[in-house]
Structure formats: C-alpha cells, structure tokens
Amino acid sequence: MALTSHPLLSALRRNPTGAVLIALQIGITLAILVNAAAIVTHALQKMDRPTGLDTRDTFAMEVADLSRQFNVYSASSADLAYLRHLPGVAAASVIVGIPLTDDGGTTTVGRLPESQGPTITSAYLPVDQQGLRTLDVPLVAGRDFRASEIRVPTVAHPDPRIGIVIVTQALANALFAHRSALGQSIYLGGRTPSTIIGITRNFMGPQLGGGEHAYDTVLVPEIVTQYAAYDLLVRTQPGKRAVVLREAKRHIDAADQNAVVGYTWTLSHAKYRMYSGLRNLAVFLSFLTLVMLVLCCLGIFGLGTFNVVTRTRQIGIRRALGARRRDIVTLFLAENAITVSAGAIFGCFLALGIGQWLTTHDGLARLDPWYLLVGVAVLALTSQLAVWQPARRAARIPPAVATRTI
Amino acid sequence: MLEMHNISKIYRTDLIETHALREFSLQVAAGEFIAVSGPSGSGKTTFLNVAGLLETFDSGTYKLDGQDIRGLSDNARSRIRNEKIGFVFQSFNLIPDLDIFDNVDVPLRYRGMKAAERTARIANSLELVGLSSRMRHLPAQLSGGQQQRAAIARAIAGDPALILADEPTGNLDSLMARQIMDLLEKINSMGTTVVLVTHDPELARRAERNIHIIDGLVADTVPASGARRRERQGPAHAESATD
Numbered sequence: 001m002a003l004t005s006h007p008l009l010s011a012l013r014r015n016p017t018g019a020v021l022i023a024l025q026i027g028i029t030l031a032i033l034v035n036a037a038a039i040v041t042h043a044l045q046k047m048d049r050p051t052g053l054d055t056r057d058t059f060a061m062e063v064a065d066l067s068r069q070f071n072v073y074s075a076s077s078a079d080l081a082y083l084r085h086l087p088g089v090a091a092a093s094v095i096v097g098i099p100l101t102d103d104g105g106t107t108t109v110g111r112l113p114e115s116q117g118p119t120i121t122s123a124y125l126p127v128d129q130q131g132l133r134t135l136d137v138p139l140v141a142g143r144d145f146r147a148s149e150i151r152v153p154t155v156a157h158p159d160p161r162i163g164i165v166i167v168t169q170a171l172a173n174a175l176f177a178h179r180s181a182l183g184q185s186i187y188l189g190g191r192t193p194s195t196i197i198g199i200t201r202n203f204m205g206p207q208l209g210g211g212e213h214a215y216d217t218v219l220v221p222e223i224v225t226q227y228a229a230y231d232l233l234v235r236t237q238p239g240k241r242a243v244v245l246r247e248a249k250r251h252i253d254a255a256d257q258n259a260v261v262g263y264t265w266t267l268s269h270a271k272y273r274m275y276s277g278l279r280n281l282a283v284f285l286s287f288l289t290l291v292m293l294v295l296c297c298l299g300i301f302g303l304g305t306f307n308v309v310t311r312t313r314q315i316g317i318r319r320a321l322g323a324r325r326r327d328i329v330t331l332f333l334a335e336n337a338i339t340v341s342a343g344a345i346f347g348c349f350l351a352l353g354i355g356q357w358l359t360t361h362d363g364l365a366r367l368d369p370w371y372l373l374v375g376v377a378v379l380a381l382t383s384q385l386a387v388w389q390p391a392r393r394a395a396r397i398p399p400a401v402a403t404r405t406i
Numbered sequence: 407m408l409e410m411h412n413i414s415k416i417y418r419t420d421l422i423e424t425h426a427l428r429e430f431s432l433q434v435a436a437g438e439f440i441a442v443s444g445p446s447g448s449g450k451t452t453f454l455n456v457a458g459l460l461e462t463f464d465s466g467t468y469k470l471d472g473q474d475i476r477g478l479s480d481n482a483r484s485r486i487r488n489e490k491i492g493f494v495f496q497s498f499n500l501i502p503d504l505d506i507f508d509n510v511d512v513p514l515r516y517r518g519m520k521a522a523e524r525t526a527r528i529a530n531s532l533e534l535v536g537l538s539s540r541m542r543h544l545p546a547q548l549s550g551g552q553q554q555r556a557a558i559a560r561a562i563a564g565d566p567a568l569i570l571a572d573e574p575t576g577n578l579d580s581l582m583a584r585q586i587m588d589l590l591e592k593i594n595s596m597g598t599t600v601v602l603v604t605h606d607p608e609l610a611r612r613a614e615r616n617i618h619i620i621d622g623l624v625a626d627t628v629p630a631s632g633a634r635r636r637e638r639q640g641p642a643h644a645e646s647a648t649d
Contacts, residue, residue: 321513322488
C-alpha cells in the first residue's frame with residue numbers, strides 16, 4: 001500500500017472540522033452502542049432464565065362471589081372436585097397468588113426473628129396439598145404437605161402459626177449457604193418459627209417480577225378464606241389448556257349464579273407480561289442504537305461524499321500522478337480509519353464512564369471489555385462500509401480532471 | 407520516445423460529436439524538446455491528455471518508450487504515468503493540504519519506493535528547483551513561480567523519461583515564466599524529453615521543434631531557429647545557423 005499515516009494526518013489536521021465532528025459522533029455512538037448492548041444482553045439473559053414452571057399447559061383463574069353467604073373453602077373445594085375429574089386436567093389446586101404475576105404476596109424470611117438478624121424478601125405462596133403437583137415443581141429434598149397439614153384460617157380464627165413450610169432451593173441456599181436447610185427453623189414476617197420440611201427445584205413465584213431474586217419462594221400449607229375470592233391453578237395435559245380453560249369457565253358460571261370468574265391467566269401470557277418492561281427496554285435501546293448507528297453511517301457517508309465533491313480536482317491530480325483506483329479507495333478508507341480510531345478512543349473512555357455511572361447508580365454489572373472490543377469492531381466495519389460508496393465514486397474520477405482549468 | 411500514428415479522439419454527447427484529434431501523427435525522439443501550439447480549441451489539451459495517458463483514444467497507434475499503449479488496463483496506464491511521465495500543469499495542481507515535501511512525495515509513494523530513497527529524491531529535486539528551504543511550506547505560502555517550481559520538482563522526482571508541460575507559464579508573469587522555461591530547458595539538457603503545450607508563440611520558439619495544431623490536425627512542423635537549437639547543436643552548428 002502506497003500510503004503512510006503522516007500526509008493523511010497532516011491533511012486531516014489542516015481540515016479538521018468535519019473529521020472532528022464525525023469522530024465525536026462515532027465516540028458518542030460507540031458509548032451508547034456498548035452500554036445499550038450490555039443492558040440488552042443482560043435483559044435477554046434475564047428473560048431467557050427458566051421459570052421452572054410448565055407455562056405452556058398451566059392457567060390460573062380468580063373466582064369471586066359477591067353473595068353474603070359465600071364460603072371460600074366449600075366453593076373452592078367443589079370447584080377443585082370438578083376440575084380434578086375433568087378430562088385433560090393433570091392437577092388443580094387452590095392458591096393465593098399467581099406465579100409470574102403481581103397477584104400475590106411477599107414476606108420477609110430470616111434464620112432469626114426480624115429484629116435479631118438479616119432477612120430476605122421472598123414470594124409467599126399459600127397452597128393446598130396438591131400445590132406442588134399443580135405447579136409441576138419436584139422436591140429435591142424432604143417431603144410435600146399432607147392434606148391434614150393444610151390450615152384453613154378464617155376471619156374468626158386467624159391462627160397466625162404456620163408451623164411447616166417448603167422453600168425453593170435458591171431460598172434455602174440464600175438462608176443456609178452450604179448447610180442443609182431441611183429441618184431448620186425460619187421466621188416468616190413477625191410470626192413464630194416454621195420448620196422447613198421440603199426443598200423444591202427452583203421456580204419463579206409471584207410478585208418478584210423476574211428480578212434478581214425471582215426464585216426465592218416460600219410455600220405455606222394454607223387455604224386462604226378471608227377474602228371473597230380465591231385463585232385456582234390448573235395444569236392440563238399437554239395441548240389441552242385452551243379446552244380445559246373454556247370448560248372450567250363454563251362450569252363455574254353455570255354451577256353458581258353468584259360466582260364470577262374475575263380473570264384468567266395462562267402462565268405463558270403471565271411470563272410474557274412479566275418481562276414486558278425488560279422487553280420494551282431491550283427493543284427501545286436496540287432501536288435507539290440502530291438509529292445512532294445509521295446516523296453515524298450517514299454522517300460518514302455525507303463527509304465522504306462532501307470530500308469527493310470538494311476534492312475532485314485533487315483526486316484527479318493524484319490519478320494523473322499515478323494513483324490507481326484502489327489507491328484512491330485506500331486513501332478514503334485510511335482517512336476514515338483515522339477518524340474512526342480517534343472517535344473510538346474517545347468513545348471507549350465515554351463508554352467506560354457511562355458504564356461506571358450505571359454500575360454506581362443502577363446496580364448494573366461492570367461493563368465487560370468484550371463489549372468495547374465488539375463495539376469498536378462493529379463501528380469500524382460499518383463506518384468503512386459507509387465510506388465505501390463515496391470512495392468508489394472518488395476512484396472513478398478520471399485523471400484528465402487534472403488538466404481542466406476551472 | 408513518443409510515436410503517434412493516425413490518432414483520433416472524438417468526444418460524444420447525445421447530440422453532437424466533436425473530433426478533437428483527427429488522424430494525428432507525431433514522433434518525438436528521446437531527449438527532444440518540442441512545443442505543441444495552436445489556438446484555443448485546436449486540440450492541444452486533448453493531445454496532452456492522450457499523450458499523458460490521461461484519456462484513451464478512439465483509433466490509431468501510440469507507443470510510448472516503445473510500449474504500445476492501446477488496450478492497456480487502467481492500472482497499467484496509471485503505472486506508466488507514474489513511472490515514465492512527469493506532468494507540469496498550468497495551475498500547478500499542487501495538493502493544498504500537503505506541504506511541498508509531501509506534494510513531491512505523492513507520485514513516489516504511489517510507486518512504492520522506500521522512505522529513504524523517496525527522501526533523497528525529494529531533496530535532490532527540490533534542490534534542483536531551488537526550493538530546499540521551503541519544503542515544509544504549504545503551497546498557499548509560496549508565490550506562483552515557486553509553486554510551479556515545486557510542481558516541476560514533483561514531475562522530475564521520479565526521474566521520468568518524458569515531461570509533459572501544459573501551459574506551464576500561463577499563470578505567471580514574464581520574469582517567472584522565463585525562470586520556469588530556463589528550468590525546463592535545464593531538465594531537458596539532462597536528457598529528459600520535454601513536450602511543451604502552449605498557445606504562446608514566443609515560448610514555442612524556445613523548443614527545438616514547434617508542432618502547430620489546428621482543428622485536431624498537425625498543420626505544420628517548424629524547426630526552431632533560436633538559441634535553443636544552437637545550444638543543442640553546439641557552437642559550430644550555432645555559427646553556421648547564424649550565417
């Protein structure tokens with residue numbers, strides 16, 4: 001290649017405005033590109049985590065009754081008796097709180113009472129003896145709740161003692177690290193201690209919105225009757241969800257004139273809704289980055305085209321002096337590479353600064369240098385592609401331009 | 407050095423055809439200094455473009471330094487321009503962003519020379535034209551005459567066999583013009599063939615031969631009768647020429 005950087009630099013130094021502006025644009029684009037890519041990747045990784053649930057064949061429905069004589073226990077028992085015998089149903093349970101939604105509760109969990117030690121915020125999921133089966137979540141240690149252990153507190157007899165609980169593996173590890181959690185006592189909220197009788201494979205409970213601690217769930221053996229509504233969770237045989245859901249709604253509507261199916265959730269839709277914020281963020285950032293990249297390429301293309309127009313004679317002179325067409329293309333690519341390099345250096349510092357700010361203020365992980373490397377490579381490639389057409393156009397300028405008197 | 411036989415060059419648009427060169431034939435020997443003159447629109451610049459491989463021609467044959475030019479690729483033509491031809495343009499055509507050193511360096515870089523050799527050649531050529539002390543000046547910081555001398559340095563740095571000078575004094579005053587012509591004669595005396603394209607009869611008379619073009623044809627060839635011819639032929643010939 002018949003080029004070294006010195007004359008290129010001196011030419012750029014004497015006409016720096018356009019190149020400096022493009023370098024700034026490249027730097028800002030790189031900083032946004034890199035950090036957006038890190039955020040989007042983080043979001044995608046989050047969304048890609050397993051829920052631990054059979055989202056394809058599970059649905060939940062809220063049943064409410066506005067009549068004064070409404071008895072949650074007997075109404076839900078009747079519904080469950082029907083559902084468990086309905087063809088296509090694999091398991092059904094009455095619960096409070098629907099996994100993967102904001103419908104449900106949380107509680108603080110600690111090895112000591114709240115005032116004496118640290119606690120973890122965990123999803124709180126009251127279930128009956130078929131809760132685990134309906135959730136399709138296997139035990140990795142201990143045992144399931146027995147029918148006799150299911151508490152049915154009422155408004156008249158609230159009974160705050162829970163006694164036994166099942167926790168997810170994630171919560172067990174968070175509480176007891178490498179020790180076995182089975183048989184250990186834990187404190188839920190301000191209540192009396194409860195004994196861990198089982199540990200399940202991880203799954204996402206309600207209320208935690210797919211956050212960092214989405215697998216921290218504690219299951220308690222309880223049918224909640226204090227409200228004039230209850231949630232039914234139903235897992236169907238593969239592919240039968242739509243049919244069963246339709247039949248269950250038809251039955252509940254027909255069985256009791258006062259019963260109303262408040263809402264229904266399929267867990268696949270719940271998962272989709274749970275990640276809508278992250279998904280929207282990922283789409284927005286990707287779009288923003290794409291727009292920045294396109295604007296950057298347009299800027300480079302514009303500067304390249306401007307250079308072709310304003311340097312037509314100079315290019316003709318170079319051709320007359322022996323430059324081949326590829327030498328002219330190389331000249332434009334080399335000049336662009338210098339601008340991009342300057343912009344990339346500026347952009348790397350800016351990206352690290354923004355990354356540090358995001359780490360400090362939003363708790364994001366530190367920016368992985370790989371993002372910088374890939375970002376620089378992407379920008380270098382796209383910017384060279386952007387200048388390619390003007391460079392080719394410049395190379396087509398005939399050498400006879402040199403002898404024209406303008 | 408330069409052999410053209412029946413060269414035709416036609417510029418075509420949708421509406422008209424312009425015959426810039428018609429059956430144009432010319433032979434220039436190695437080491438010769440010729441002038442090509444003619445009125446405006448006569449085909450001088452087209453001749454220069456064709457001779458300098460800046461443009462192709464439609465028919466005829468053209469050999470430069472024994473090499474047939476017809477049908478050569480763009481790359482091959484670029485290489486010949488770079489290695490065998492030095493251009494001196496009316497408006498100097500220095501690259502304004504580069505200083506004089508880098509301007510002279512341009513064709514040498516395209517030849518792929520090593521830095522040490524380029525530096526030596528640039529120093530020699532700038533010394534020959536008297537601009538050694540101005541090598542880090544930008545073209546805009548030099549006078550017209552100095553710029554044209556820098557352009558001549560650029561033309562000779564690659565040691566070409568042929569210098570094509572297109573109205574090299576057209577933008578200069580008479581004193582500067584004389585210095586440039588002296589310089590071209592000095593380069594010619596060192597063995598380089600010089601073809602000077604000019605519309606100025608005074609300048610044309612300083613060449614060994616004056617080719618007069620009208621309407622793309624060689625109208626006549628006039629041997630120079632002045633000092634230039636006497637110098638080349640030596641004192642004895644000079645005396646007989648004046649007898």
